Amino acid sequence: MYGILTDDPELARTGPGEVTHFFAEYVDGTRNEPLEGAISSVSCWGDTKTVRDEPGRAAVAADGTRATPDAEGHHWGTVCPTDPDYRAAVLERIERLGATGDVRLTTLGFPGASFCHCDRCDREFEASDATDRTAWRTDVITDFVADAAARVSGELLATLYPDPYPGNLRERAGLDPEALTPHVSEFVVPLCGAGYGTTYWVESLARGFARELEDLDATFAIQLSTTDVDPDRLAGLTRQLDSHADTIVYGTYPETEAVVRDVIRSVGETEAPTPSA
Numbered sequence: 001m002y003g004i005l006t007d008d009p010e011l012a013r014t015g016p017g018e019v020t021h022f023f024a025e026y027v028d029g030t031r032n033e034p035l036e037g038a039i040s041s042v043s044c045w046g047d048t049k050t051v052r053d054e055p056g057r058a059a060v061a062a063d064g065t066r067a068t069p070d071a072e073g074h075h076w077g078t079v080c081p082t083d084p085d086y087r088a089a090v091l092e093r094i095e096r097l098g099a100t101g102d103v104r105l106t107t108l109g110f111p112g113a114s115f116c117h118c119d120r121c122d123r124e125f126e127a128s129d130a131t132d133r134t135a136w137r138t139d140v141i142t143d144f145v146a147d148a149a150a151r152v153s154g155e156l157l158a159t160l161y162p163d164p165y166p167g168n169l170r171e172r173a174g175l176d177p178e179a180l181t182p183h184v185s186e187f188v189v190p191l192c193g194a195g196y197g198t199t200y201w202v203e204s205l206a207r208g209f210a211r212e213l214e215d216l217d218a219t220f221a222i223q224l225s226t227t228d229v230d231p232d233r234l235a236g237l238t239r240q241l242d243s244h245a246d247t248i249v250y251g252t253y254p255e256t257e258a259v260v261r262d263v264i265r266s267v268g269e270t271e272a273p274t275p276s277a
């Protein structure tokens with residue numbers, strides 16, 4: 001199956017593909033009204049606006065680095081996942097969006113292996129019965145996803161950091177696909193790269209995730225970018241990935257819509273014809 005991810009309401013309504021992911025809440029703090037029939041994409045702890053307004057809410061690394069957009073390796077601000085007021089507010093928004101349809105969670109998890117060491121996280125870890133910090137962080141994220149799932153009437157999708165090496169998702173972000181599966185119907189992995197000058201890494205990561213997720217009761221979607229990509233290259237990449245994923249979702253803008261239409265048509269034409277009823 002093919003679909004699009006967009007923040008353009010018109011494109012979301014009329015665009016190509018069988019499924020549409022619509023940015024209801026983006027990492028910069030932008031919020032859009034949900035669209036009927038589209039999956040609402042919600043940034044959980046990535047929230048540059050909140051971190052700029054209230055830097056004290058940003059997650060803190062063991063060396064004291066705060067998860068701001070200016071910190072090395074961070075492209076947006078990330079709020080500490082145990083901030084109780086922020087957590088409650090995100091869940092409230094998920095409930096509102098989930099009343100109209102499916103919800104996709106993005107920026108899910110801690111923003112790196114050394115986060116979060118704020119005073120509250122240190123206190124909560126010490127008070128927990130978790131065997132180590134990785135187990136505690138994973139419990140924090142899994143509990144949040146379970147609470148989110150209880151508030152969504154449709155399906156809940158979870159975005160994973162693109163690192164399928166066994167154990168890495170837990171260590172990096174507190175994400176454990178097996179623990180999340182009871183609450184989630186699909187995992188989405190962004191494998192985005194401007195132009196896709198090389199594609200071996202995309203195929204390698206896709207294959208790794210397909211293996212990691214194959215025994216879980218959830219489908220697997222790959223998100224690709226469309227900026228500055230030759231349509232033939234993107235169609236070729238899609239064919240390479242087709243056997244690994246259930247769905248390919250293209251990050252689409254009005255200016256790249258034609259490319260996405262071409263790609264979906266092209267891969268459709270090369271698929272084995274299905275017998276007509």
Ligand SMILES: [Zn+2]
Nearest residue numbers: 080116118121
């Ligand atoms: Zn914290």
